[in-house]
Amino acid sequence: xxxxxxxxxxxxxxxxxxxxxxxxxxxxxxxxxxxxxxxxxxxxxxxxxxxxxxxxxxxxxxxxxxxxxxxxxxxxxxxxxxxxxxxxxxxxxxxxxxxxxxxxxxxxxxxxxxxxxxxxxxxxxxxxxxxxxxxxxxxxxxxxxxxxxxxxxxxxxxxxxxxxxxxxxxxxxxxxxxxxxxxxxxxxxxxxxxxxxxxxxxxxxxxxxxxxxxxxxxxxxxxxxxxxxxxxxxxxxxxxxxxxxxxxxxxxxxxxxxxxxxxxxxxxxxxxxxxxxxxxxxxxxxxxxxxxxxxxxxxxxxxxxxxxxxxxxxxxxxxxxxxxxxxxxxxxxxxxxxxxxxxxxxxxxxxxxxxxxxxxxxxxxxxxxxxxxxxxxxxxxxxxxxxxxxxxxxxxxxxxxxxxxxxxxxxxxxxxxxxxxxxxx
Numbered sequence: 001x002x003x004x005x006x007x008x009x010x011x012x013x014x015x016x017x018x019x020x021x022x023x024x025x026x027x028x029x030x031x032x033x034x035x036x037x038x039x040x041x042x043x044x045x046x047x048x049x050x051x052x053x054x055x056x057x058x059x060x061x062x063x064x065x066x067x068x069x070x071x072x073x074x075x076x077x078x079x080x081x082x083x084x085x086x087x088x089x090x091x092x093x094x095x096x097x098x099x100x101x102x103x104x105x106x107x108x109x110x111x112x113x114x115x116x117x118x119x120x121x122x123x124x125x126x127x128x129x130x131x132x133x134x135x136x137x138x139x140x141x142x143x144x145x146x147x148x149x150x151x152x153x154x155x156x157x158x159x160x161x162x163x164x165x166x167x168x169x170x171x172x173x174x175x176x177x178x179x180x181x182x183x184x185x186x187x188x189x190x191x192x193x194x195x196x197x198x199x200x201x202x203x204x205x206x207x208x209x210x211x212x213x214x215x216x217x218x219x220x221x222x223x224x225x226x227x228x229x230x231x232x233x234x235x236x237x238x239x240x241x242x243x244x245x246x247x248x249x250x251x252x253x254x255x256x257x258x259x260x261x262x263x264x265x266x267x268x269x270x271x272x273x274x275x276x277x278x279x280x281x282x283x284x285x286x287x288x289x290x291x292x293x294x295x296x297x298x299x300x301x302x303x304x305x306x307x308x309x310x311x312x313x314x315x316x317x318x319x320x321x322x323x324x325x326x327x328x329x330x331x332x333x334x335x336x337x338x339x340x341x342x343x344x345x346x347x348x349x350x351x352x353x354x355x356x357x358x359x360x361x362x363x364x365x366x367x368x369x370x371x372x373x374x375x376x377x378x379x380x381x382x383x384x385x386x387x388x389x390x391x392x393x394x395x396x397x398x399x400x401x402x403x404x405x406x407x408x409x410x411x412x413x414x415x416x417x418x419x420x421x422x423x424x425x
Contacts (some may be wrong), residue, residue: 009366010035010067011052011271011373012044013387014406018057019044021070025371025389025397032398036070045085048138050367052090052112057082062093064112074112083126086112087136091156094132099124107133109159119159121145129174137182142204144185146175151185155203165206174223177204178231184212186225186234192217199223199236201260213258215243215265215295228285233304235268235288238274238394255279255290268306272298277318282326282346289320289329299331301346310349316340323369328352330372334360343372343394353394359384371397377405 007025011032018040022032041055046067047149053065062084064074078084080098087094092109099106105120105310119304123133134145136156151167152327167185175186184201191197197220202210217238224237236256255268270276272293281288287309291299299312299320316333317340323329339358344351357363357374359381372390386401 001206007359009368009371011387012046013402014041014044014405015402016404020206024366027398032400033381047086047090048088049090051168052086054086054093056084062095063092063172064093069190074115076110076115079110079137084134084297088138091140091142092118094134096123096126096131096133109134119154135175135177137177138180139182142177142182144175144177144204147171151175151187151202167202168209169200174225176225176227176229176234178234179229181231182402183231184227184234186227186236188223188225191220196220197223199225199234199256201234201256201258201343212260213262213265215256215258217254217256219252226281228281228288228304229283230285232260232285233264233281234260235279235281237279255292259304264305266306269308270298271300271308273311274332278320280320280322282322283324284326289322291317291320291331301329310346311345313342313351315342317342319363321363321365321372322346323365323372324367325369328365328369330363330365332363333359334363335375341372341394343392352392354394355390355394357388357390360388376406379406 011022013020018038020034020038023034023035041057043056045054053061053067057063060077060079062073062076062078066073073348077342080097083096084101085094093112095108097106105122105406107121107123108117109119110117123266133390136143140156143154145152149170149370152163153165155161155164169187171189171192172187176186176357185204188199189194189198196216196218198214198216201213202208202211219240220238221240223224226235237253255276257268258265270292274294275289278295279288287301287303289298289301295316296314297317298314299317300308301310303309303313312331317331319332319334320338321330327347330341332341339356339360341357342351343355345404359376360374361377361380363374370392374388376384377383385405389398391397
């Protein structure tokens, strides 16, 4: 496998009666060819490395496909399943079933290669912070679970050992493992009895009870924890339901930054008042981009020391998407904004072009970093469903409309580390 080889791109398109797999761009004769014809399903999700596809075919059947051959390699019968997800490398399938009693062990971890269950546990309900119940680092070297007042760790190669060690964090409400390597875990503790909320960073090794970094804050309703590649920095977006300045109906937000070596802990110096709309690390983990402020919003790229590197201007923007190679950026205004997009070459520090993709619900770069895809999907929008694919400079390459479109994703199958977008049900 040549290191410089581009991924073989493929696109999943899900309509009401199932999904199909298209060959990705560039298209022969301007149209995609069908690689896998319609498969009935209610949802579909790729593993993080893009090598496997999980398909929920009914409320009790889950199939796993090999993305190189598009053959079904495993099928699981799981009655009353409400949710399912794969571990990043596609080793495990995790399922959440409807519980009928508090004693039910309704979360099951399955080995995909042989189809056997390897771990069971009970979970009353499913939220963004509690699902998936068992979280893995991207290389699957670390596995942990949020529990009452503690974080529990497992041996990812042998779950029969049960809990191998515990990290006590009184009041912990959310955890996020660092990406690669999984050397650290961030723990969020909400405000309680006059005490401020806090985010603490712990090493994931045994016999660790003291944090390597910590930051506290009042007026905190929720947080978003965003690790960089390399596990050296953590961005913490703190949001409160009420804006005491009465400038925003949606409350207020602050962007904090902590490093695992303790060299930085504080607010990211944003130049405009208002909400933080979006933030994303580059693939190198050495810089991050932020869209912030009351409209017209500003966008800035910062380095790992929170020094501004590049101003991307201002406009009706709330979304930033960094391509997987770290060279190109797309700055966009989706959702309740008109769909303006500006494409930038970060390396050359120049804008490449502008365009529009009105009513876009989802957006993502292709794994080779050359194309940007937007989609208008149901149930968010019931009309004008379709896909648009743009070149990296913003020029339109392909457009296809659908009566009803539920999902679309791009994957790459030929590169050293595969990439697939998160699933939006």
